[in-house]
Amino acid sequence: MVRDHAVAEELTQDVFLKAFRKLDAFRGDAKFSTWLYRIAVNVCHDYRASVTARIRREEMSLEAGSVKVMALPAPGARPDDQTIAREMAGAFQACLDRLNEPYRGAFVLRHQQGLGYDEIASVLGISRSNAKVRVHRAREMILGHLRRMGHDV
Numbered sequence: 001m002v003r004d005h006a007v008a009e010e011l012t013q014d015v016f017l018k019a020f021r022k023l024d025a026f027r028g029d030a031k032f033s034t035w036l037y038r039i040a041v042n043v044c045h046d047y048r049a050s051v052t053a054r055i056r057r058e059e060m061s062l063e064a065g066s067v068k069v070m071a072l073p074a075p076g077a078r079p080d081d082q083t084i085a086r087e088m089a090g091a092f093q094a095c096l097d098r099l100n101e102p103y104r105g106a107f108v109l110r111h112q113q114g115l116g117y118d119e120i121a122s123v124l125g126i127s128r129s130n131a132k133v134r135v136h137r138a139r140e141m142i143l144g145h146l147r148r149m150g151h152d153v
Helices: 005-021 032-049 051-062 079-098 101-111 117-124 128-148
Strands: none
Touching: 005 032, 032 101, 032 117, 079 101, 079 128, 101 117, 101 128, 117 128
């Protein structure tokens, strides 16, 4: 959710520290993993809204080659296929970054973390149908952005 490995490690520590400190607040209404995901999502939201995050994003955008793409082509792929795959992965990541937080969070929880809609709903504090709608709309927005960028998807 933050696209920076070092920041993700720091935030992971913050999540576990916060969870440890708030362990007595865990009521058992949901699964422990869902409760922990909720803490993680909140920590990521707080970070993304912070001044530190904005400064770090500006620094990253100024550094050439600092952005890592999500998927790389197979090692034996042709060079032109590798280039196309890298361009598509970079475009996809740019589209994901442009999504508003409610949609990005739901999409990441579904497709990167592999959570089901019931778990997403619990983590985000929304209904199951709202979770499905957010994931669907995120997909549609990503596809729309990719098409406007000239990608055939």
